[in-house]
Amino acid sequence: MTSSNKSAVDIAHVYRGTFVHSTDHTAVEILEDRLLGVDTEGKIAFIGSGQEVGSLSQKWGFEALAVTQLGQYEFFMPGMVDTHIHASQYSYAGTALDLPLLQWLNTYTFPVEACYKDLAFARNVYTHVVKRTLRNGTTTACYFATIHTDASLLLGQIANDFGQRALVGKVCMDTNNFVPHYRETPDESHDETNRFISEMLKKKYPLVMPVVTPRFALSCSAALLGHLGEIAKNNHLHIQVSFASL
The missing domain is CATH 2.30.40.10 (Urease, subunit C, domain 1)
Known part of the structure; x- marks a missing residue:
């Protein structure tokens, strides 16, 4: 030949x-x-x-x-696409199902998500999430992370390391009055979202991109929603949000 x-x-x-x-x-x-x-x-x-x-x-x-x-x-077959996955909730998947949504968020979800400030904890859970979703055939995932910028960046890194296509969002929420230690001020949410986007885009990942992520209407002020819309527009990014959770 x-x-x-x-x-x-x-x-x-x-x-x-x-x-x-x-x-x-x-x-x-x-x-x-x-x-x-x-x-x-x-x-x-x-x-x-x-x-x-x-x-x-x-x-x-x-x-x-x-x-x-x-x-x-x-x-x-082609890989499956999960268009809405809360990576931070994997640690208690299939449990804590005894309450309606808002009580469930305040009792279980927000306290657990507050733990993702600890990067060792975040790395352990997020590694399991990406490996498990890939093993189940999910080659593309749209992830909600938490309000923690560094942990959200870590999720993007892990997805990249395992070769999963992903949109990763640092969650934004400035009106969570029920779990005071798990919320941001409007300025913090705005500034940290900009930092998250900037840091992730610098990585130039081939398959992983940031996505602007207001959690849902009850957790974000109107002013913050406006700021996040401008951030998405200025950076030509997608927006993901829980639009009809209730």
Whole structure:
């Protein structure tokens, strides 16, 4: 095989089996006995028939014996997207379900979220969150963190380290009167949101971006909501919020 016959793209992995996805024209498309090649940047380089393994290996420069073969009852599908996940609540997932929302927030959620000021605590929980969501097939997540800027930046770092695509939000809330030790002043929320965005954008993560995150209407003053809207507009960022929680 001459170098002129080989693709210039370096192939890192090749998989053979059944692939399930959706297109603009059909809700579900099932591709049986296909070969899918992934390049060294993690992007799909090619997809072809499994019967063409010989010609594809010559064209793309991979060894046919190195192909990963899926089992009879296995298949690939696109990664799942979780559009609303409170990473800070993972430590008590599935528990503390005995109260309605507002009482639940004040009794369980806000006191636990206050603990994320401790970066060791935050690292432990956030590492488990990212690993678990990836293991369950969530390759993209829109995360609510907490009001703590450094812990929120840490969540972004962990998502990047594990290769998860993520929008990470430092939570903003200046009207939480029920748990006084877990709230910000309007100026603190404004300034720390700007710091969070600036610090994360400096990292130039390929898959992780900041997102402006007012928690929900009852936790943010009208003035703060206006400031956060301007921050999002000025930085060309998305906004995430619990819009209809009650």
